[in-house]
Amino acid sequence: MDDVLVSARGLEVHFPVRAKGVGRRTAGVLRAVDGVDLDIRRGETLGLVGESGCGKSTLGNALLRLVPPTGGTVTFDGIDVTSLDRRRMRQLRRRAGMVFQDPFASLDPRRTVAQTVSEPLEVHGLHGGRRERAQRVGELLELVGLDPAVAGRYPHEFSGGQRQRVGIARALAGEPDFLVCDEAIASLDVSVQAQVLNLLRRLQRRLGLTLLFISHDLSAVRHISDRIAVMYLGRIVEIGPASAVGAEPQMPYTQALLSAVPVPHPALERSRRRIVLGGDVPSPANVPSGCRFRTRCPYVFEPCPDVDPALQPVGAAPDHVAACHLHGVVGTPVRHDEGVDVGS
Amino acid sequence: MSAAAPTPGPAPRSPAEPDAPARSSAAPDATAWSSAAPDATAWSSAAPAPAPRRARPRWQETLGLLARNPSAAVSAVLLLLLVLVAVFDETLAPSGPNEISVADRLQSPSLEHPFGTDDLGRDIFSRVILGAGVSLRVGFLAVAFALVVGSLAGLLAGFYGRWVDDVLMRAMDVLFAFPAVLLAIAVLAVRGPGAGNTALAIGIVYIPVFARVTRASVLGVREEVYVRASRSVGASDLRLLTRHVLPNAAPPIIVQTSISLAFAVLAEAALSFLGLGTQPPNPAWGLMLAEGRGYIDLAWWLAFFPGMAIFLTVLCFNLLGDGLRDVLDPRQRTLMSGGGR
Numbered sequence: 001m002d003d004v005l006v007s008a009r010g011l012e013v014h015f016p017v018r019a020k021g022v023g024r025r026t027a028g029v030l031r032a033v034d035g036v037d038l039d040i041r042r043g044e045t046l047g048l049v050g051e052s053g054c055g056k057s058t059l060g061n062a063l064l065r066l067v068p069p070t071g072g073t074v075t076f077d078g079i080d081v082t083s084l085d086r087r088r089m090r091q092l093r094r095r096a097g098m099v100f101q102d103p104f105a106s107l108d109p110r111r112t113v114a115q116t117v118s119e120p121l122e123v124h125g126l127h128g129g130r131r132e133r134a135q136r137v138g139e140l141l142e143l144v145g146l147d148p149a150v151a152g153r154y155p156h157e158f159s160g161g162q163r164q165r166v167g168i169a170r171a172l173a174g175e176p177d178f179l180v181c182d183e184a185i186a187s188l189d190v191s192v193q194a195q196v197l198n199l200l201r202r203l204q205r206r207l208g209l210t211l212l213f214i215s216h217d218l219s220a221v222r223h224i225s226d227r228i229a230v231m232y233l234g235r236i237v238e239i240g241p242a243s244a245v246g247a248e249p250q251m252p253y254t255q256a257l258l259s260a261v262p263v264p265h266p267a268l269e270r271s272r273r274r275i276v277l278g279g280d281v282p283s284p285a286n287v288p289s290g291c292r293f294r295t296r297c298p299y300v301f302e303p304c305p306d307v308d309p310a311l312q313p314v315g316a317a318p319d320h321v322a323a324c325h326l327h328g329v330v331g332t333p334v335r336h337d338e339g340v341d342v343g344s
Numbered sequence: 345m346s347a348a349a350p351t352p353g354p355a356p357r358s359p360a361e362p363d364a365p366a367r368s369s370a371a372p373d374a375t376a377w378s379s380a381a382p383d384a385t386a387w388s389s390a391a392p393a394p395a396p397r398r399a400r401p402r403w404q405e406t407l408g409l410l411a412r413n414p415s416a417a418v419s420a421v422l423l424l425l426l427v428l429v430a431v432f433d434e435t436l437a438p439s440g441p442n443e444i445s446v447a448d449r450l451q452s453p454s455l456e457h458p459f460g461t462d463d464l465g466r467d468i469f470s471r472v473i474l475g476a477g478v479s480l481r482v483g484f485l486a487v488a489f490a491l492v493v494g495s496l497a498g499l500l501a502g503f504y505g506r507w508v509d510d511v512l513m514r515a516m517d518v519l520f521a522f523p524a525v526l527l528a529i530a531v532l533a534v535r536g537p538g539a540g541n542t543a544l545a546i547g548i549v550y551i552p553v554f555a556r557v558t559r560a561s562v563l564g565v566r567e568e569v570y571v572r573a574s575r576s577v578g579a580s581d582l583r584l585l586t587r588h589v590l591p592n593a594a595p596p597i598i599v600q601t602s603i604s605l606a607f608a609v610l611a612e613a614a615l616s617f618l619g620l621g622t623q624p625p626n627p628a629w630g631l632m633l634a635e636g637r638g639y640i641d642l643a644w645w646l647a648f649f650p651g652m653a654i655f656l657t658v659l660c661f662n663l664l665g666d667g668l669r670d671v672l673d674p675r676q677r678t679l680m681s682g683g684g685r
Binding site (some may be wrong): 064066090091092093094097099101102105106107108110111119120123124151170171172250 | 426524568569570572573574577578579580583587588591612
């Protein structure tokens with residue numbers, strides 16, 4: 001069937017929560033990513049959306065082992081990334097790039113653009129000599145729409161959008177197959193966001209990249225993605241083709257998220273029905289039993305606290321799955337000795 | 345992309361990046377995104393960056409800012425002079441350090457002996473000049489030793505954390521638990537007096553200071569996104585440490601170096617004063633101070649000039665350290681170079 005490049009199975013990233021005071025007692029576990037199964041197909045753009053703190057950045061980092069997973073496996077092009085030794089892992093990093101959220105923090109202020117962009121080349125011994133490397137840096141800068149003449153400048157001389165282009169050039173220097181964009185446009189001006197987004201889309205097509213586009217900006221994700229995955233409290237709760245998830249969301253949380261996107265038409269915007277969710281996201285250190293969304297779901301009913309919903313086919317489009325009991329109660333029953341019950 | 349000026353595409357947005365006013369109403373929405381003609385505008389948006397003024401290298405900028413701080417600048421010049429004096433001491437000194445002339449003993453300052461003579465008739469001016477080399481050599485050696493060992497320990501402790509941090513920093517705490525002079529005396533008692541051992545003793549005393557300063561600085565830098573970004577492209581730990589962490593963690597270490605030099609010169613004088621450092625008849629400022637002590641009400645110049653030498657040297661290192669702190673502190677830097685002029 002589809003050719004899968006990156007695959008996660010039961011991926012978990014749990015952080016210990018330390019108790020205050022003397023000693024290092026572990027007071028609890030923060031489940032940033034809590035059992036994620038995900039397949040990213042070669043050449044596709046997968047959008048990953050969710051509220052702040054739902055674990056989407058941690059998931060992106062864990063796929064590249066920039067945050068060590070505490071459970072589950074990640075395979076990259078058939079290679080088990082989770083069990084790779086450090087040296088092999090470093091070599092594999094050439095094939096996966098990452099673009100970070102804050103372009104003001106992700107470039108070393110003491111290194112020139114050329115030094116930053118050529119770092120992957122030096123690390124992996126690509127493009128041998130100094131001159132060839134300088135030429136390659138120039139090509140990369142052109143590729144992301146910067147004048148190669150800026151190579152000798154320092155990051156503080158650039159605007160946010162320009163810095164982000166430098167960050168993209170660095171991520172592409174090793175000619176990766178896979179690019180993770182972790183909120184790559186979130187801290188840019190709106191007009192610049194459009195440019196960087198289009199740049200990413202164009203690069204994805206031109207270089208045949210597989211792109212994981214992490215964002216809380218649904219419109220941007222809809223614009224760029226082939227498929228969209230929705231994350232809530234460390235789990236993927238819905239995933240499917242961008243058109244299907246965008247037009248006919250099947251999971252109440254996705255519906256609420258989408259209803260929050262403004263419509264660019266005054267009359268329609270006024271009549272737009274918004275689903276406003278009550279309450280806050282529960283703490284990932286204290287996850288509700290059964291369906292994680294039940295504490296805020298408008299349709300909550302009996303099985304929700306007792307059965308942990310599994311992803312099941314929903315809607316008309318093929319390949320569209322959601323974890324919700326409204327489509328039939330499927331999942332693992334909750335053993336009542338574990339799982340913390342949070343009042344509904 | 346050699347397209348000269350940012351030529352606006354057909355889409356209603358201006359491709360020039362920095363100025364994008366009054367578009368906030370057209371917030372990100374689905375239609376606006378898709379109306380952006382994909383490739384034509386995207387390329388024009390990629391107009392070359394408006395060429396910013398080429399910045400001078402950072403060290404030049406630092407020197408320039410330092411020059412605007414009068415006390416630090418004067419201190420730097422005086423210290424430079426002192427180093428020159430120490431290097432050319434044999435040429436500069438009018439007489440040898442141990443040329444005894446009993447007939448000329450305890451002469452007050454005069455044209456022939458600008459700083460007077462001591463109880464053996466030795467020229468104090470010459471001995472102060474020759475003592476500069478001793479003081480600076482011991483000071484630099486001691487601080488260099490402490491800097492290398494302490495910073496390495498702090499770098500590793502801060503970067504790796506966990507048990508590395510625990511082991512290294514507990515060891516530093518043990519060193520810190522001894523009073524500084526007591527620890528130096530203990531080292532000298534074991535190794536015997538002399539310039540080299542004095543440097544070693546003072547160096548050991550300052551290891552934990554450098555370790556703590558470095559560790560604190562590294563703890564902040566290692567969490568920076570650019571360190572993670574560098575890791576994400578496959579950089580090794582060694583590369584991260586030497587190319588990214590250490591250069592960005594350096595400013596407080598540089599300041600600490602200057603301030604420690606002051607204390608090292610002072611400590612060398614103190615140890616020599618106590619008879620544990622430089623041994624007579626070699627000239628050392630602390631030793632001369634000790635020798636002059638007995639004549640303080642009879643011939644003040646015996647203790648006064650070496651004392652002044654110690655005082656000025658320590659003051660200059662301290663002022664230079666303060667100046668460096670002001671210049672290297674990023675927030676201060678913005679205040680001085682951005683806001684001011």
